[in-house]
Amino acid sequence: MIELIDVHFSYSGREVLKGITLGIEQGEVFGLLGPNGAGKSTLIMHLNGVLRPQKGKVLVNGIDAARSPREVRKKVGIVFQDPNDQLFSPTVFEDVAFGPYNLGLRGEELKERVFKALKLVGMESYADRDVKRLSFGEKKRIAIATVLAMEPEVLVFDEPFANLDFKGKRKLRELIERFRGERTIILASHEAEYLTMCDRVALMDGGKVIAVGTPKEVFGNAELLKSHNLDVPPLIELFLSLGLDVPKDIGEAKTKIANFLSQSSK
Numbered sequence: 001m002i003e004l005i006d007v008h009f010s011y012s013g014r015e016v017l018k019g020i021t022l023g024i025e026q027g028e029v030f031g032l033l034g035p036n037g038a039g040k041s042t043l044i045m046h047l048n049g050v051l052r053p054q055k056g057k058v059l060v061n062g063i064d065a066a067r068s069p070r071e072v073r074k075k076v077g078i079v080f081q082d083p084n085d086q087l088f089s090p091t092v093f094e095d096v097a098f099g100p101y102n103l104g105l106r107g108e109e110l111k112e113r114v115f116k117a118l119k120l121v122g123m124e125s126y127a128d129r130d131v132k133r134l135s136f137g138e139k140k141r142i143a144i145a146t147v148l149a150m151e152p153e154v155l156v157f158d159e160p161f162a163n164l165d166f167k168g169k170r171k172l173r174e175l176i177e178r179f180r181g182e183r184t185i186i187l188a189s190h191e192a193e194y195l196t197m198c199d200r201v202a203l204m205d206g207g208k209v210i211a212v213g214t215p216k217e218v219f220g221n222a223e224l225l226k227s228h229n230l231d232v233p234p235l236i237e238l239f240l241s242l243g244l245d246v247p248k249d250i251g252e253a254k255t256k257i258a259n260f261l262s263q264s265s266k
């Protein structure tokens with residue numbers, strides 16, 4: 001679905017992407033893990049042609065993102081790290097309606113699309129609210145809804161869990177599970193904890209891909225993570241030390257522990 005081939009990018013002569021080659025399959029939940037400044041957001045902005053590689057290529061379903069950004073933007077929806085970069089209308093309804101309106105939706109169809117997206121992030125009662133007066137976490141959930149309302153095939157989330165409360169994080173996890181396999185989902189974070197639900201993870205640092213593998217393969221290498229200034233969450237460390245696979249959430253962690261205890265008592 002997405003192919004990055006030797007992508008290089010510099011800001012004012014300083015190279016921050018140094019030859020990224022990466023393939024992401026259709027329907028995959030893919031994690032980009034890397035410390036601050038690794039180049040995750042810069043890479044993400046290449047996925048819909050906001051930034052263009054100075055060398056190399058980004059292909060979405062075979063379409064060159066730099067050459068056909070308009071076409072690619074219909075396929076790839078990006079939720080930016082800071083919702084203030086994404087929200088600009090007076091009310092929540094208008095902000096969420098903006099994308100589908102531009103896709104040609106009107107009347108009841110538009111209204112249905114907006115409320116469907118708001119419901120997915122648990123914000124349907126916020127439609128008439130003034131965007132400027134929302135809290136940061138509320139804005140973040142609305143920013144997610146603005147992208148969901150366009151129903152893109154690829155959903156990209158840059159640090160989506162940061163600043164969300166318990167309910168916000170739960171809703172986002174539910175959303176990812178709901179779309180698993182159906183849409184391609186890319187999650188960027190500097191915290192491994194939020195990427196355990198991924199099918200595969202790429203570890204990035206210094207504008208390069210250092211490793212790609214399952215969460216077990218990548219997070220299992222604690223020394224590698226620490227050498228790139230990344231924390232190994234205690235829960236992951238515990239599971240790996242017991243020889244168990246990394247659970248994708250607390251529900252799976254409970255099941256794995258229960259099975260482990262029943263096996264050990266036999």
Ligand SMILES: Nc1ncnc2c1ncn2[C@@H]1O[C@H](COP(=O)(O)OP(=O)(O)OP(=O)(O)O)[C@@H](O)[C@H]1O
Nearest residue numbers: 011012016034035036037038039040041042043190
């Ligand atoms: N517009 C810009 N102009 C100049 N340098 C930039 C610009 N945007 C980002 N950078 C620099 O590029 C490098 C990569 O930044 P980027 O935001 O892609 O990293 P990141 O992995 O997303 O980091 P974080 O986890 O902190 O969001 C950093 O050194 C950053 O300071």
